[in-house]
Amino acid sequence: xxxxxxxxxxxxxxxxxxxxxxxxxxxxxxxxxxxxxxxxxxxxxxxxxxxxxxxxxxxxxxxxxxxxxxxxxxxxxxxxxxxxxxxxxxxxxxxxxxxxxxxxxxxxxxxxxxxxxxxxxxxxxxxxxxxxxxxxxxxxxxxxxxxxxxxxxxxxxxxxxxxxxxxxxxxxxxxxxxxxxxxxxxxxxxxxxxxxxxxxxxxxxxxxxxxxxxxxxxxxxxxxxxxxxxxxxxxxxxxxxxxxxxxxxxxxxxxxxxxxxxxxxxxxxxxxxxxxxxxxxxxxxxxxxxxxxxxxxxxxxxxxxxxxxxxxxxxxxxxxxxxxxxxxxxxxxxxxxxxxxxxxxxxxxxxxxxxxxxxxxxxxxxxxxxxxxxxxxxxxxxxxxxxxxxxxxxxxxxxxxxxxxxxxxxx
Amino acid sequence: xxxxxxxxxxxxxxxxxxxxxxxxxxxxxxxxxxxxxxxxxxxxxxxxxxxxxxxxxxxxxxxxxxxxxxxxxxxxxxxxxxxxxxxxxxxxxxxxxxxxxxxxxxxxxxxxxxxxxxxxxxxxxxxxxxxxxxxxxxxxxxxxxxxxxxxxxxxxxxxxxxxxxxxxxxxxxxxxxxxxxxxxxxxxxxxxxxxxxxxxxxxxxxxxxxxxxxxxxxxxxxxxxxxxxxxxxxxxxxxxxxxxxxxxxxxxxxxxxx
Ligand SMILES: Cc1ncc(COP(=O)(O)O)c(C=O)c1O
Numbered sequence: 295x296x297x298x299x300x301x302x303x304x305x306x307x308x309x310x311x312x313x314x315x316x317x318x319x320x321x322x323x324x325x326x327x328x329x330x331x332x333x334x335x336x337x338x339x340x341x342x343x344x345x346x347x348x349x350x351x352x353x354x355x356x357x358x359x360x361x362x363x364x365x366x367x368x369x370x371x372x373x374x375x376x377x378x379x380x381x382x383x384x385x386x387x388x389x390x391x392x393x394x395x396x397x398x399x400x401x402x403x404x405x406x407x408x409x410x411x412x413x414x415x416x417x418x419x420x421x422x423x424x425x426x427x428x429x430x431x432x433x434x435x436x437x438x439x440x441x442x443x444x445x446x447x448x449x450x451x452x453x454x455x456x457x458x459x460x461x462x463x464x465x466x467x468x469x470x471x472x473x474x475x476x477x478x479x480x481x482x483x484x485x486x487x488x489x490x491x492x493x494x495x496x497x498x499x500x501x502x503x504x505x506x507x508x509x510x511x512x513x514x515x516x517x518x519x520x521x522x523x524x525x526x527x528x529x530x531x532x533x534x535x536x537x538x539x540x541x542x543x544x545x546x547x548x549x550x551x552x553x554x555x556x557x558x559x560x561x562x563x564x565x566x567x568x569x570x571x572x573x574x575x576x577x578x579x580x581x582x583x584x585x586x587x588x589x590x591x592x593x594x595x596x597x598x599x600x601x602x603x604x605x606x607x608x609x610x611x612x613x614x615x616x617x618x619x620x621x622x623x624x625x626x627x628x629x630x631x632x633x634x635x636x637x638x639x640x641x642x643x644x645x646x647x648x649x650x651x652x653x654x655x656x657x658x659x660x661x662x663x664x665x666x667x668x669x670x671x672x673x674x675x676x677x678x679x680x681x682x683x684x685x686x687x688x689x690x691x692x693x694x695x696x697x698x699x700x701x702x703x704x705x
Numbered sequence: 706x707x708x709x710x711x712x713x714x715x716x717x718x719x720x721x722x723x724x725x726x727x728x729x730x731x732x733x734x735x736x737x738x739x740x741x742x743x744x745x746x747x748x749x750x751x752x753x754x755x756x757x758x759x760x761x762x763x764x765x766x767x768x769x770x771x772x773x774x775x776x777x778x779x780x781x782x783x784x785x786x787x788x789x790x791x792x793x794x795x796x797x798x799x800x801x802x803x804x805x806x807x808x809x810x811x812x813x814x815x816x817x818x819x820x821x822x823x824x825x826x827x828x829x830x831x832x833x834x835x836x837x838x839x840x841x842x843x844x845x846x847x848x849x850x851x852x853x854x855x856x857x858x859x860x861x862x863x864x865x866x867x868x869x870x871x872x873x874x875x876x877x878x879x880x881x882x883x884x885x886x887x888x889x890x891x892x893x894x895x896x897x898x899x900x901x902x903x904x905x906x907x908x909x910x911x912x913x914x915x916x917x918x919x920x921x922x923x924x925x926x927x928x929x930x931x932x933x934x935x936x937x938x939x940x941x942x943x944x945x946x947x948x949x950x951x952x953x954x955x956x957x958x959x960x961x962x963x
Contacts (some may be wrong), residue, residue, distance in 0.1 A: 316837060324837075326802055326829050328761045330856040330881060332863065471767050484760045489882035490857065589803045589829070590758055597917045604806025636740065694788040 302639065304360045305519035309346055310513060310553050313623075317505020318558050320629055322622035325504040327484070327592045334491045338505040338561070341411050346513060351406065352628035357401045359517060362435065363392045365399075365516075369525035369615030369684070374653040380679040382537065385656070386522045386686045388547065394682035395659065396518055396547045403514035405432035408495040409608035415439040415494040420484040421448055421543070422613035423455025424659075424689060427500030430464035434625075441463040443482045446477040455693060473607040476617050479658075488695060500544025501621035505591030508621050512549045518686060519554020524683060537677060539684040540566045541664045542635070543614045545621035547688035552633060565624060566668045568610035579608035580593050581620040582628045582635035586620075595622040611640035612660035612694070636676075642667030647691065647698060659689035660698075708749055708795040708823040708850050708873040709857075712908040712929070715748050722930025723908060723921070723960040725954050726751040726799065726939050728769035729787065730778025730913050736786060741947035742937075743792035746958030749874075750792070751826065751932060754783050754800035761828040763885025765935040769942055780804050781816070783958075788820035797824035797852055797873060798924035802840075805821060805830075810840050824850035824873040832867050842893030852876050854887060855901055857893045869903040877901045879911045886916040886935050890923050898927025925961055933957060 297697055315322045317339075324333055345351040359365040367390050374385040401418075416438050420426030426442040433440035442459055446468040448455055459466050472478035479505075487496040501508045501515070525536055536553045540548035542565040555561045570578030578584065585596035591606055594653040598606040598618040608618040627633035638646070645658055646667030651657045658666060667683050673679060693696075712722055725742045730928060739750050748805065749913045755770035755778055762770070777948035780800070787796060796895030804829060805813045817825060825844065828836075832853055835841050841851050855864055856880065868875065877898060880891035894911055901909045911924040921931045940949050 324834055325831065326830065326834055328828050328856070328883075329854045329867075330858050330878060332831055333858040333860060406807075471764070472771070477758065481758050481760050485763070485883045490762070491881060496813075502874075566892050587806075589801075589806055592829075599803075599807065603803045604774065610924075 299667040302427065304356045304365045304517065305521045305524055305652045306352060306356045307516055307554070310516055312319065313509050318507070319623040320626035322592050322593070322595050322625040323508060325506055326589045326594065327504045329521060330488045331491060332656045335504055337411065339359070341407060341507055342510045343416045345407060345410060349522040351410070354457055355403055355406055355458045356381065359399065363389060363398045363402060365517065366521045369522055369529060370599060371529060372654050374651065378653055379673045381673050381677060382580040382682040384526060384529065384682070386518060386551065387551070388518060388685060388686060388688050389656070389658065389690035390619055393398035393428050393431050395424045396515060397425045397499060398431070398548070400499065400511050400514040401428040401432040404439065404495065407683040408438060408497070411495065413493055413495045415490070416497045417441045417442050417443070417483050417486055417494055418497045418499060419476065420499065421479070421616055423448070423452040423459065424693070426459050426464070426466070427455055427462070429497050429584060430459040430462035431532060433464060434462045435520065443469050443486070444468050445473070445479050446470045447474045448476070449578055451613060460662045472549060475607070476607065476613070477608070477672065484591070490545060500546040500594070501549045501623060502544040502556055502593060502619065503589060503676070507611045508593065508623055509553065511546050514554055514607070515546050515550025516553035518547065518550040519552060521549060521665040522684060523621070530682065534558050535562050535679040537562045537683040539563055539665045540671060541615060541688060542617070542620060542624065543617050543661060544647060545624045547686050549621060549623055551686045552627070556632065560573055563627070565633055565635045566665045567635055567637040568608070568612065568664060569639040570614035572639055573637060575607035578637070579610045579615050579617055580637045581618060582624065583637055585619070590619055593622050596627045598701065603620070611643055612664070614659070614661040636668050636672070638668040642671060644698065644701065646670060657691035657695070660694045661689050678700055707883060708797060709907065711795050712748060712874055716908055720814065721925040722748045722908060722910060723954070723957055723961055724749045724751055724930065726753060726934030727941070728753040728755060728766065728804050728938055729772050729783035730773040730776065731769050731941055736790060737947040738785055738941060738950045739790060741951040742954045744793040745954035747952045747954055748930065749795045749797060751797050751934070751954045752783065752787055754780050754804055756801040759801060760942050761883050763883045763935060764938050765886070765942065766884050769938045775817060778944040784816050784820050788824060791855065796821070797826055798822055799826040799828070802827050802830040803855060805840065814844050817849050818847040824852050826852040826876065828854055829884055832863070832870050838869065844847050854878055857881055857897055866906050868907065869870050871907055872908050874908040875901055875905055876932065877909050877911045877914045879884050879924065880914050882914065884913050884935050886939065887914040890915070890920045893929045894924050902928055918956045921957050921962065923958040930959040930961070
């Protein structure tokens with residue numbers, strides 16, 4: 295175990311636990327991919343393990359997080375929101391990072407690894423475009439070639455992010471197969487990786503996919519939780535929050551946050567899934583609440599499926615939560631009961647979006663707006679008044695402003 | 706072990722093996738397409754059970770899978786319809802592991818066995834996960850053979866493990882990439898064929914990307930035969946039926962026999 299690195303205030307805590315040898319978190323995880331990818335995944339696993347214990351790599355990563363990504367991000371106490379809700383709300387401000395979401399933490403780590411493995415190209419999938427923009431950004435910074443796969447439906451919905459990726463020098467490929475959204479973008483990125491694996495690294499955007507991605511991405515994101523734990527202690531006079539809440543697409547901002555708190559028995563961990571139009575409508579992205587175990591995108595985890603094992607399309611107002619699965623470590627935390635998984639509808643997310651903007655002057659991305667929207671409903675119900683709640687604000691809302699303006703009309 | 710024994714017997718007469726792939730449930734006449742392939746000289750037939758997220762497949766088989774799902778194909782319906790086949794050629798199904806796991810290993814294996822299907826090919830279930838989950842043991846106890854894939858990136862140590870666990874035939878992935886037609890035979894095909902032939906006595910068939918009679922003939926000179934998928938499925942998507950399938954498979958057969 296290496297000592298914590300504290301270059302420029304960035305707190306990179308000690309390494310977290312590895313999954314079992316076969317890449318398992320409990321019964322979930324593993325490596326269910328075409329044979330062609332096995333050698334590359336073994337190489338990546340070995341390279342990441344070595345790098346993650348190498349002080350030079352860790353300090354380069356932490357320097358980049360500080361001088362380039364703008365870390366550490368603050369924890370902000372929300373006085374007016376707290377008064378309004380009747381719980382003490384603290385926000386971990388990933389919205390303040392370069393590129394505007396937590397996705398930058400992971401891509402800087404993976405870009406460093408790409409260079410370390412001697413590869414000159416990265417590919418990525420993206421939904422809303424946040425991970426695509428982050429990957430294109432890191433590729434520009436490191437001089438890597440970059441190709442981003444994005445569902446054709448999302449290319450339409452997120453035209454500005456497409457333009458940003460191209461500005462950064464990335465090639466954006468619209469994906470028309472299947473439902474033409476995030477799940478299909480992952481499929482096409484995997485297909486491209488099968489064809490180009492010798493020269494290309496697949497920069498996966500969440501704690502999902504085959505081993506070692508779920509573990510590696512959690513470790514690159516744990517800086518969120520490691521920082522927040524210390525910051526909470528200084529705000530709370532050495533205390534810890536009662537609840538730690540984060541939204542769940544694949545689960546990377548939540549897993550990075552939970553990593554800093556999972557050993558604190560008195561802190562409850564809550565993931566908030568997209569309930570879309572309502573869990574009972576079938577139009578949602580709630581893989582823990584409504585999914586069943588399956589094997590998709592290289593992992594055993596929970597997925598929305600029909601009675602025959604065909605994967606269903608997810609639905610969410612936010613493209614970043616529009617995914618029918620969840621990372622395997624979350625599936626294991628749900629099974630063990632260490633974390634609970636709640637959900638917020640599209641309407642609740644919009645309500646959270648407006649609430650945080652108007653009470654605190656912070657416009658959240660629609661993804662973490664689900665966490666705020668859930669909190670609004672849960673206080674006094676599952677969350678006792680007077681509790682202290684840390685919410686990870688995984689990104690800022692600029693990308694969503696036009697969509698919400700259209701939905702709400704003139705205010 | 707009907708698939709492997711059939712393929713071995715043909716190979717031992719000096720014949721090059723031909724295994725066409727047909728997406729199950731693709732149109733009303735898909736069983737007639739399978740019969741036509743058999744009549745035209747196929748040594749075995751691969752039947753695809755469509756899956757929503759086929760990561761080892763290129764655009765042609767993706768489209769065929771989606772079309773088949775859209776007209777209502779399910780794993781049960783494809784297997785049940787295949788059980789009506791009365792052809793001489795052994796049958797292997799090709800699908801993805803989620804379909805098998807969702808149904809349950811034992812139920813899937815027994816459905817195959819009862820339908821007279823000899824083998825299963827699961828391209829996203831690599832050998833170590835297959836053994837850990839026990840699919841091979843369940844398949845074996847139902848008499849279902851497990852075709853495994855080896856790829857140009859497979860290490861020598863894994864190749865030993867794959868050869869030891871494979872039955873039916875060894876599927877040699879001819880290139881780095883997913884299924885789909887290619888203009889020429891990949892330059893990795895010859896070395897893959899030679900490497901796998903040196904590693905095992907199980908029939909070795911090159912597949913993925915083999916698109917024309919010429920490519921099939923060239924590929925089979927490095928191994929025991931070929932699997933041809935997208936080139937046939939494209940013809941079926943372009944409203945081809947049993948007659949076109951027969952013609953194309955016969956042209957492959959002729960090239961392999963020449
Ligand atoms: C701001 C923001 N939050 C959350 C997510 C969801 O991803 P994850 O669950 O991996 O954090 C995304 C994905 O695009 C995002 O952009």
